[in-house]
Amino acid sequence: MRYPQGGGLTDAERAGRERVRLQAVASFEAGEKNREVAAALRVAGRSVERWRRQWREDGLAGVASKGSPGQPRLSDAQMHRLKRELDCGPLAHGWADQRWTLARVKTLIGRLFHISYTVEGTWRLLRRHGWSWQQPARRAIERDEDAVEMWRREVWPRVRAPRR
Template identity: 40%
Template sequence: MRAAEAFARGESVAQISRELGVSDRAVRKWKKAFSHGGRGGLRSKGPPGPSRLLSDEQLEAWKGMLREGPQRHGYATNLWTLGRVRQVVEKEFGVRYSEVRIWKLLRSFGWTPQKPEKRAREGDREKIDQWKRERWPQLRDEAAAQGRTIVFVDESGLSQKPARKRTWAPRGETPILEFHFHWKTLSAIAGVSFRSFYFSLQEGTIKSAEVIEFVRQLQQRIRGPLLLIWDGLAAHRSAQVRAFLESTQGAVVVERLPAYAPEWNPVEYLWGHLKNHQLSHFAPETLAHLAAFVRRALRRTQKRPSIISAFWVQAELPWT
């Protein structure tokens, strides 16, 4: 028995619990039995207790419960945590696993820890799905026939307030991340095509004039006619922007994304990559410092086509 061998080697309770994926409480109980009766004291003396493993049939039943979702088991939201899974297993099967063991079993089922995707309740999912299923392939094919480059456009704000992520430090010594409490923000606009992306930064809010200037920059940098796909931002719908688009005489046409469907805009994933990876823990002294850092970060990303392709993969818009 592995526990008996570990006790004989003099390993600590914490070491054994991590190795076997059980609770410290269970290991202490085993250790007490081992000290009184040796290996024989660890043999089961009756019906299996909390430390026993689930049978194959029980494991299959457990997988089904996971698929049903937490709300079927009385929880307020439909997202699983290790604690919730542990409670359901104990309630349904009378088996008490440690969270470490739960984690290992979930991994063996093919489940992984993931950050939930946010989705607005206000969105008309049928209309949104129809756009992806029917309108997107139509736009893609028309653009190819007309020699247009498709560019998704989106705006975002970048703050001096740093994005905090988990980091490493000695136990009990919480790291300190200092930043200016009265932080300022920088505005950014970007356009992602299939192979590249373009961006512009400025202080203050992006309004109609800034949108027009960015589209002009796209025209200068991308050869041929353009199809811009963007959301319903007021600046995108303004009379000033509409007049400018008409003045291009068809060189630039636009398509509006369905409301509450940012997940299909590849630029959203550019912002996510920038904020969650390149800007994490970064606390600039000034907006100029922030702007310089962001420009360098985005220019590095422009040189990595694999990352740009990943934005399209995340948006789940088929290109063929």
């Protein structure tokens, strides 16, 4: 079964899938064939074969849900600390410029929490907590907002080509 781009099953959906597996186990104990179980539960025959094999090898624990595969590895406190450290900037952590890259954030997480992430996993973590890849627009220090606004109101309408 393929899952949508956003992730796997919710807790309720996972519990529903586990109920289906437990119904399959009851059918196994009753001596039903795989094809009959698959038709009754409206699942693929291969899934039923896999469940039967897991049930034979490990019993009921073999078909039980293993939980969410995507539990976040950073706690809320660790994520809060990471945000504070990211706000300090790359210079505070030994890099030569003021640019955060995913590789640098990955290295920082490893240094702070001794947890290894992939670059893609680092991006997912940051995106889940509201970070974006966009860089802030750079503005000149000498920029005069009043002069810019005056130019937009008075000069630009005069130089802009008239509509035909």
